[in-house]
Amino acid sequence: MAHGQPPPLPTPYFQLPASILSTPPIPFCTLLRMSIKQTDAEIFELLRAEEQRQQEGLTLIPSENHTSREVLEALSSVFSDKYAEGYPGRRYYAGNDIADRLESLVQERAKALFGVPYANVQPYSGSPANFAVLLALLEPGDPFMGLDLLHGGHLTHGWKANATSRLWKSIPYHVDANGRIDLAEVEAMTLAEKPKLIWCGGTALPRAIPFSDFSRIADTVGAYLVADISHISGLIAGGAHESPVSHVHAVTTTTHKTLRGPRGAMILATEKGIKKDPELPQKIDKTIIPGLQGGPHLNTIAALGVALKEASTPAFAEYAARVVENARTLADALVESGFTLVSGGTDNHLLLLDLTPGGSGRGVLFHEALERIGIYTNKNTVPNDPSSPFYPSGLRIGTPAVTTRGMSATDMKHIASFIAQVGEHLKNVSIPPDAAERKSALAAFRETLATDPFYDTLRADVRSLCLRYPIPGAA
Numbered sequence: 001m002a003h004g005q006p007p008p009l010p011t012p013y014f015q016l017p018a019s020i021l022s023t024p025p026i027p028f029c030t031l032l033r034m035s036i037k038q039t040d041a042e043i044f045e046l047l048r049a050e051e052q053r054q055q056e057g058l059t060l061i062p063s064e065n066h067t068s069r070e071v072l073e074a075l076s077s078v079f080s081d082k083y084a085e086g087y088p089g090r091r092y093y094a095g096n097d098i099a100d101r102l103e104s105l106v107q108e109r110a111k112a113l114f115g116v117p118y119a120n121v122q123p124y125s126g127s128p129a130n131f132a133v134l135l136a137l138l139e140p141g142d143p144f145m146g147l148d149l150l151h152g153g154h155l156t157h158g159w160k161a162n163a164t165s166r167l168w169k170s171i172p173y174h175v176d177a178n179g180r181i182d183l184a185e186v187e188a189m190t191l192a193e194k195p196k197l198i199w200c201g202g203t204a205l206p207r208a209i210p211f212s213d214f215s216r217i218a219d220t221v222g223a224y225l226v227a228d229i230s231h232i233s234g235l236i237a238g239g240a241h242e243s244p245v246s247h248v249h250a251v252t253t254t255t256h257k258t259l260r261g262p263r264g265a266m267i268l269a270t271e272k273g274i275k276k277d278p279e280l281p282q283k284i285d286k287t288i289i290p291g292l293q294g295g296p297h298l299n300t301i302a303a304l305g306v307a308l309k310e311a312s313t314p315a316f317a318e319y320a321a322r323v324v325e326n327a328r329t330l331a332d333a334l335v336e337s338g339f340t341l342v343s344g345g346t347d348n349h350l351l352l353l354d355l356t357p358g359g360s361g362r363g364v365l366f367h368e369a370l371e372r373i374g375i376y377t378n379k380n381t382v383p384n385d386p387s388s389p390f391y392p393s394g395l396r397i398g399t400p401a402v403t404t405r406g407m408s409a410t411d412m413k414h415i416a417s418f419i420a421q422v423g424e425h426l427k428n429v430s431i432p433p434d435a436a437e438r439k440s441a442l443a444a445f446r447e448t449l450a451t452d453p454f455y456d457t458l459r460a461d462v463r464s465l466c467l468r469y470p471i472p473g474a475a
């Protein structure tokens, strides 16, 4: 390939029809990327293509969102170039007086927004934040409890293949037949196993977390109670979900989901936590650095500061309320179309479709067919899934990103109708449990995805809905 020529994009398993490809794209935000366009055509082309994918598709993955232009500006700032190992006033490198002001300001914003006395804004992401909490509060081999990954928990809450279950004794709890946390099981296990720490929170939990019940149970054995609010921190900040702060000792959260900031994480300690363990802030600080990480990503911290300021505005509270309202409207419309939802509905930003009534393992069919029409969701296990985690029977859907774009109830009904039409079209497609049969069934299914004009029509409809709601970072 000639130097400077953009490479062809990776070929997906289907090709969009020429009619759609030739439609002029929404104008792109080239401001931030203008120089890249001149100096690195290959990366520029990928930036442009990803922007187009996001603009012309619907992000319904509950852990994703669209950040503001201002968050993106701070992320791509010169703070990216600075090393600042340590904490404000205690750095290992020179030239950090401005970094100190930045990190202190962002800590203060986090403390004010969530109503806590301590915040560490340095974790690189949610997984290291959770790992740091375990390292700070437990001795190797100590028992801890978390929601089973297959029932909606996160890998770092003690999944068998995760380091957290190799270094400590992980005791998973579950949801009950109604898709709610099985508090009777949590209580019985807590009394029997005497965990040192209990996680509450999850990654595919459509219902409010019963923080006060967890608190009562954890207190019976003196366990630390830590809320992982990664998914719901934006809803909590915006007043659309109960805050765990008065019930738990510490909180972890990613910053890029409903909170709508850059990819990163925070660890917060509460009054209750510091009362239980006055050394809690120092333990967490020391575990992040020198215990686990090196230099903080100051550009991410700057962008987090921007996001935290945005999250303290009335407009953000309106967004948070609308996220939940949209999720409920979408849930109701899908139930009306005949879909089954784990727990029957949602209290937050996400819904989990249980596709087992049509056969097991069908999450992959919906995931790929919806992707074909520009709707991005993710296949997910449902509690007690009869199929394997790689071919699960559920689909996880969330409303944060489409709400950020400005969509409301009418659009949710529209989206539900796209999903229902795809569901109807897939009615007679199944995923055989036998591996060899499954392979050929999937190959045939993907062939149909590429050639069936049904998908072209829906792709065009999805695209025209998207054109009405540009993503904010590129508007």
Ligand SMILES: Cc1ncc(COP(=O)(O)O)c(C=O)c1O
Pocket (backbone or CB within 6 Å): 063, 125, 126, 127, 128, 130, 154, 156, 201, 202, 203, 228, 229, 230, 231, 254, 264
């Ligand atoms: C509840 C929860 N905790 C932690 C994480 C980990 O975050 P990250 O992917 O940033 O490591 C996630 C990510 O999806 C999550 O859902």
